[in-house]
Amino acid sequence: MDAWKQAWWLTRNEFKKDKLQWLWSAIFMIYTGSMSGVLLIGQQESNLVNPVVDAFFLIMLPFQGFLFSRRSFRYIQEDSYTQMLAYYRRLPIPNETVMWSRLQQSLIAFAYNGFFFYGSLYAVRLHTENFTWDQYLAFALSCTGYGLLITGLYIYGEFLFSGKKYLLLSFLFLPMTIVISLVIRMSGNYGFWYVIHYSKAWGLLSPMMWIAMVAGLAVLWGFSRLTLRKLAVRDLN
Secondary structure, three states, rough: HHHHHHHHHHHHHHHHOOOHHHHHHHHHHHHHHHHHHHHHHHHOOOOOHHHHHHHHHHHHHHHHOOOOOOHHHHHHOOHHHHHHHHHHHHHHHHHHHHHHHHHHHHHHHHHHHHHHHHHHHHHHHHHHHHOOHHHHHHHHHHEEEEEHHHHHHHHHHHHHHHHHHHHHHHHHHHHHHHHHHEEEEOOOOHHHHHHHHHHHHHHHHHHHHHHHHHHHHHHHHHHHHHHHHHHHOOOOO
């Protein structure tokens, strides 16, 4: 069995273990997309909300790369990601196969979660922007590119850190997004609306969309290769 087929077997096995993860993920994405729409409505009414909106999207968009399984909820108490890697190493399953599977899961999660997130966001707020289908797809892909970029960092933490250190990494990401959103606001721009503007102006030819997707995939791949090299020498006991 080649690495890709074995990775797909792992992916299917992970998805079958906890079927409720599909439900929890859909509910969370509908909630997040709806709240995003509410924040955008509030942005029009008060300038004080503007930095919060960009920070909210910067934090939430990468979550589209996850399905909310029991393992993802228990990674602090049980160090579940480390246990998973140790189990696969004992089978033995090559690290490359495990990484391929993780990337497959992320891409499927982005497609699945994106359907609910962007659907609810459109229903609550962005339907008033009169998007055509290609413009809205360009907008979604632009956001997805950023999400893929950050997912590489999250995978690095999952595979190389204990649950508590991974939590710390996640917390360190929060102030960074707040600083970025404040810088964007101080420059006189609103990052999220900038993405909307480019998507509506260019559609699927949007340079922002292509830059975001290429950069996202490149960083995701780069972090995956770096993670594999360090995983080979990580002690999982």
